[in-house]
Amino acid sequence: MAKGVFGNKPTPISIYASLLHFYRRLKQSRVYPMADDDNPSQYVKLNKLQAPVEIDSRELNQPVEVPQLNVQKCEGCGQALPESFEPPAIEPWTTGIFDCAEDRESCRTGLFCPCVLFGRNYEASRDDYASATVPCVLHAVFVEGGLAVAATVAAFNGLIDPMASYYLCEGLLFSWWLCGAYTSIVRLMLHNKYHLENEPCDPCLVHCCLHWCALCQEHREMKARLSDNFVMPMTLVNAPPVQQMNPAQE
Structure with a gap:
């Protein structure tokens, strides 16, 4: 009998003993919980009679926080900012938009040659030493040229077809809005550089409604800001006099 249990040839008793031993080891490890009287099964048995579970599509693919x-990010470049970062305070303009008489030179230039004043403002607001020639020419062609066309249409009002006059006026108004959007880039650069407030309204609307006053105000603002920059005086160092070594007297 012992030879049949512990011999080389397996017997039904040895197989049953091995299965019983394996069952006890598996139950102790608790890798696969099995059902019995003391420990009911934790698995749910599914069948065809079970009601289907409704899943809302909005519950899927939810963002994970x-x-x-x-963190706070920069609006310009999108980089993360430290927690102690505080945005700079909004500063007011040094002069009002209707204070054109404070600087008579810029007032005369903006009234009679606004293209020249716009070119100067554009050149002073850029940090890459941009030329004022191209902005000045564009301003002269589109702004002064558009005003000349509008004056011509108004002068020959009775000689031009009414529908043609209507389309010309509509095109001039649209081109004036485009010119206001282009000339407002200097005001936007001043806002970003000196953290100025939108006074009295959006830069594009300011140039569309008060173009000449806006040019003069921007020129006065840059003139006042640049004059506040303190330049350290240069220290002149004089070189010591040249010393010549005389040969030893014999």
């Missing part, structure tokens, strides 16, 4: 990514 990561605290490390919920």
